[in-house]
Amino acid sequence: xxxxxxxxxxxxxxxxxxxxxxxxxxxxxxxxxxxxxxxxxxxxxxxxxxxxxxxxxxxxxxxxxxxxxxxxxxxxxxxxxxxxxxxxxxxxxxxxxxxxxxxxxxxxxxxxxxxxxxxxxxxxxxxxxxxxxxxxxxxxxxxxxxxxxxxxxxxxxxxxxxxxxxxxxxxxxxxxxxxxxxxxxxxxxxxxxxxxxxxxxxxxxxxxxxxxxxxxxxxxxxxxxxxxxxxxxxxxxxxxxxxxxxxxxxxxxxxxxxxxxxxxxxxxxxxxxxxxxxxxxxxxxxxxxxxxxxxxxxxxxxxxxxxxxxxxxxxxxxxxxxxxxxxxxxxxxxxx
Amino acid sequence: xxxxxxxxxxxxxxxxxxxxxxxxxxxxxxxxxxxxxxxxxxxxxxxxxxxxxxxxxxxxxxxxxxxxxxxxxxxxxxxxxxxxxxxxxxxxxxxxxxxxxxxxxxxxxx
Amino acid sequence: xxxxxxxxxxxxxxxxxxxxxxxxxxxxxxxxxxxxxxxxxxxxxxxxxxxxxxxxxxxxxxxxxxxxxxxxxxxxxxxxxxxxxxxxxxxxxxxxxxxxxxxxxxxxxxxxxxxxxxxxxxxxxxxxxxxxxx
Numbered sequence: 001x002x003x004x005x006x007x008x009x010x011x012x013x014x015x016x017x018x019x020x021x022x023x024x025x026x027x028x029x030x031x032x033x034x035x036x037x038x039x040x041x042x043x044x045x046x047x048x049x050x051x052x053x054x055x056x057x058x059x060x061x062x063x064x065x066x067x068x069x070x071x072x073x074x075x076x077x078x079x080x081x082x083x084x085x086x087x088x089x090x091x092x093x094x095x096x097x098x099x100x101x102x103x104x105x106x107x108x109x110x111x112x113x114x115x116x117x118x119x120x121x122x123x124x125x126x127x128x129x130x131x132x133x134x135x136x137x138x139x140x141x142x143x144x145x146x147x148x149x150x151x152x153x154x155x156x157x158x159x160x161x162x163x164x165x166x167x168x169x170x171x172x173x174x175x176x177x178x179x180x181x182x183x184x185x186x187x188x189x190x191x192x193x194x195x196x197x198x199x200x201x202x203x204x205x206x207x208x209x210x211x212x213x214x215x216x217x218x219x220x221x222x223x224x225x226x227x228x229x230x231x232x233x234x235x236x237x238x239x240x241x242x243x244x245x246x247x248x249x250x251x252x253x254x255x256x257x258x259x260x261x262x263x264x265x266x267x268x269x270x271x272x273x274x275x276x277x278x279x280x281x282x283x284x285x286x287x288x289x290x291x292x293x294x295x296x297x298x299x300x301x302x303x304x305x306x307x308x309x310x311x312x313x314x315x316x317x318x319x320x321x322x323x324x325x326x327x328x329x330x331x332x333x334x335x336x
Numbered sequence: 337x338x339x340x341x342x343x344x345x346x347x348x349x350x351x352x353x354x355x356x357x358x359x360x361x362x363x364x365x366x367x368x369x370x371x372x373x374x375x376x377x378x379x380x381x382x383x384x385x386x387x388x389x390x391x392x393x394x395x396x397x398x399x400x401x402x403x404x405x406x407x408x409x410x411x412x413x414x415x416x417x418x419x420x421x422x423x424x425x426x427x428x429x430x431x432x433x434x435x436x437x438x439x440x441x442x443x444x445x446x
Numbered sequence: 447x448x449x450x451x452x453x454x455x456x457x458x459x460x461x462x463x464x465x466x467x468x469x470x471x472x473x474x475x476x477x478x479x480x481x482x483x484x485x486x487x488x489x490x491x492x493x494x495x496x497x498x499x500x501x502x503x504x505x506x507x508x509x510x511x512x513x514x515x516x517x518x519x520x521x522x523x524x525x526x527x528x529x530x531x532x533x534x535x536x537x538x539x540x541x542x543x544x545x546x547x548x549x550x551x552x553x554x555x556x557x558x559x560x561x562x563x564x565x566x567x568x569x570x571x572x573x574x575x576x577x578x579x580x
Contacts, residue, residue, distance in 0.1 A: 049481045074480060078488040082553045086539045093539075157393045202367065202401035204393075206429065225429035247430035251400055255430075275393065 007037070012054040019058070041088075043081035048074040101161070105133040108164055112171060117143035121214050123335050125304025127312045128328040136163025137274045137328040138170055147214045153330060154207040155226065155274040163326075166205065169198055184209050184222040185257040188246065192224065192257075195250040204250040208272055212264070217334075219262045219270065224249045227275045230293060232300070234267030239293050242270070270332040271296060276325035277315065296331075304331040338362065339388075341369045349380045355387030358395030367398045374405040374413060381406070386417035391425060403435055414438060453507035454494075456525075462494040465506045472508050473519050477579055486519060486577050489557040492550070493523035493573060501527025501570065511576060518559070518578035526570035533565060 011033060018026035037047060052070045056062055112135070116124045128137050138154040154170055156163040173194040177187060187209050195205055208229065210221035225248030228241040242262070247255040264270070278289055295314050299307040308329045316323065339362035342353040350373045358366060373381045381402075385391075399415070406413040414436040418426065426432040452472065454465040469490040473483045490506065497504035504525030511520045530536055539552050551573075555561040560576040 045481050045484060049479075052480075071480065075484045075487070078484050078557070079553075082488075082556060085556055086552065089539050155393075157397050201404045202397035204397060204400055204429075225431070227428060245430060245433075247434060248400075251404070251431070252434060 003040075007033075007042075008050055008053060011050055012057050015051075015054050016058050043084065044077040045074050045081050048077050101133050104161070104164075105130075105135075108134055108168070111168060112138065112140075114140045117141050117149055119143065119147075119149060119214070121334065121336055122149065122212065123304045123333040125306070125308040125331045126329070127308045128326070129312065129316075129323060130326045131276070131323040132160050134161050134164035135326050136160065136167060137276065137326040138167045139272075139328055139330060140171070140174065149212045149214075151210045151212070151272070151330065151332070152207065153226070153272045153274065153328060154205055155276070155326070155328075156205050157203055162203075166195075166199060166203065169194070170205065170207075183259050184211055184220050185259040188222045188224050188249070188257040189255065192247075192249045192255050193253050196253040199250045204248045206248050206275075208244075210270075210272075212332075217264050219264055220259055221262070222246060222257045222259050224255075224257060227273060227278060229270060229272040230296070231262060232269035232271070233265075234269075235265060239297075241289075264334040266334055266336055268334045269300065270330075272330040272332075274326065274328045276323065276327040277329055304333050307331055339366060341366060343369065343373075348376075348378060349382070352381065352383045353387075354383065354385055356389075358388060358391040358398070360392065360394045363394045363398050366395070367401065370398065370402045371405055374402050374411050375409045377410045379411040380414065381411060382414045382416060384417050385415060385419065385422055388422055389419060391422050396425060396429060396431070399435070400431070403431075412436070453505050455503075455505045456494050456497040457503055459498055462491060462498060465490050465494045469506075469508055469519070469521065472510065473577075476510060476517060476519055478519070478577070482577065485557040486521075489554045489575065489577075490521060492554050492557075493521065493575075496551075497523060497525045497527070501525030503527075504570075513578070516579050518576050520574060520576045521558075523573045524570070525572075529567040529569055529571055530563075530565040531567055533563060537563075 014026055014029045014033065017023075018030070034047075042050075048070065052067075052074065055066070055070065114126075116126065124141070126139060128135060128139055130136070136156040138152065138156070140150075140152040142150045144150070152174060154167070156166045156170075170191065173191050174187075177190060182190070188207060191207065199205075205224070206226040207224045208221065208226040209223075210219055212219050221242070221244060223242075223244035224246045228243050231240045231242050232238070233240065244258065244260050246257040262270075273292075278292055295311055296307070298314075299310040302310065308331050311329055312327060315327065339354060339356035339358055344351045344353075352370070352373070354366070356362065370381070370383075373379065399413075402413055405411075415426075416438045418437065423432075423437075426435065426437060452468055454461060454468055456462065456465065466487050470483055470487045473486045478486065494506055497506070502525075504523065504527065507522045507524075509520040509522070511518050535541055536551055537555070541550070551563070554573075554575060558575040558577045560578075561573070562575070563571065563573045565571040
């Protein structure tokens with residue numbers, strides 16, 4: 001006896017029992033049997049056919065109006081069966097794509113991991129979370145032989161895989177520049193030429209690039225259209241935007257940038273971010289930059305890494321745990 | 337929210353009136369409407385953003401694309417009546433220095 | 447073995463029903479069960495409706511085919527319509543159905559056993575599909 005025959009017998013027995021007793025147990029049996037049919041990929045039309053066979057066995061003289069009506073139902077089920085098979089096929093495809101992306105995301109993470117440099121002067125914290133699996137935000141720290149610490153934060157337009165692909169380009173271009181002998185504005189001018197040559201006309205990248213020189217305690221920086229960061233002066237106990245003019249990368253190959261500087265004193269704090277932070281929406285209202293400062297203020301007494309983690313959790317909750325854009329936040333405290 | 341695109345063409349000028357939000361969802365439609373207009377030599381394309389309450393970076397990318405295309409085809413692109421929030425985006429990104437942007441009006445909600 | 451051929455010209459929506467009826471009758475005579483009859487008929491519907499909607503005119507013909515150990519029904523749908531530019535796209539799940547057009551060609555392929563399609567833009571499309579008796 002093949003499984004189909006066993007199924008038919010079981011189903012017939014259950015149906016018969018239910019018709020006679022109409023009790024819940026038989027209905028529970030129906031639930032179990034339908035689950036096992038789904039597992040065996042039995043299509044709705046075959047199910048209906050099975051029902052017809054069972055009915056005919058129980059009532060060999062089935063009312064002559066019932067039989068065609070059951071047939072009618074069988075015909076109507078064909079399209080449902082097709083839809084079911086299509087969904088199943090699409091679901092398998094989706095799983096395949098998902099696992100492919102997962103591998104790519106892992107590769108990207110490995111490629112772009114940036115260790116926070118060890119230094120007694122600065123307490124650095126960073127958090128970068130993609131909205132989807134792949135991250136279109138970029139950050140990188142490098143400690144030079146002379147102790148100079150360079151900090152890069154960049155945001156590729158859009159998110160997901162296209163953004164992540166462009167980001168790998170930035171990473172390799174940045175790695176190819178000679179270490180710390182270039183000023184911040186020349187670094188941006190060089191990377192801009194690379195980006196302009198290699199991106200789609202509607203694509204662009206914003207970047208903030210800084211170098212901290214421990215011997216002078218100064219932070220040199222340039223911006224290519226990047227969301228302004230914040231500077232907290234411990235002496236004045238005040239926040240200030242780090243404004244710096246410069247065109248986004250990828251628009252004009254001849255764009256030039258300016259280098260600005262900040263004198264960092266003990267307790268001063270630099271906060272760098274991408275617009276995923278300021279573009280958080282709450283009930284469809286955008287939050288203000290002053291609100292971002294308010295949140296940062298709440299955690300500013302904590303070590304930098306803890307502070308950025310808390311700020312992230314705050315905004316994650318605000319957006320119902322569904323980031324709309326990649327989110328990157330860096331906090332740098334001058335310790336001595 | 338949707339984006340409405342209204343285009344009035346007169347001789348060698350086009351006036352585009354946009355209202356709504358320019359984001360990932362509406363950007364491609366806007367791109368298809370704008371790009372052909374930037375490809376006519378000597379053409380003036382004026383885009384009124386008075387009723388655009390929000391624009392994200394994808395939207396900004398469309399205007400960068402239009403700017404590049406206008407340069408290439410020797411046409412002119414002009415943006416007028418930007419709301420504060422939208423204008424700020426052009427300022428941060430430095431695009432206000434390379435694009436013809438005129439008269440900022442205040443945002444609807446102040 | 448006789449090689450009977452029958453065909454229906456598709457011009458009006460009503461012709462879809464005529465094609466279904468002829469196909470079902472042939473399938474029944476070959477010995478297909480009710481479930482397979484319903485599947486074959488749905489496939490005919492899908493092919494005939496494609497002709498009606500996209501080509502305007504065409505024909506569906508039926509053949510009884512014979513292999514070494516079994517026989518089957520072969521359905522041929524021909525039109526001189528606009529043709530299909532991207533065959534792999536229309537054969538992909540989720541493409542035609544997303545517009546609510548029904549099961550589409552992937553559906554026909556699922557309902558039947560063998561499936562072949564030739565299409566040339568501005569010249570037309572020919573689809574041959576077979577269901578074998580098990």
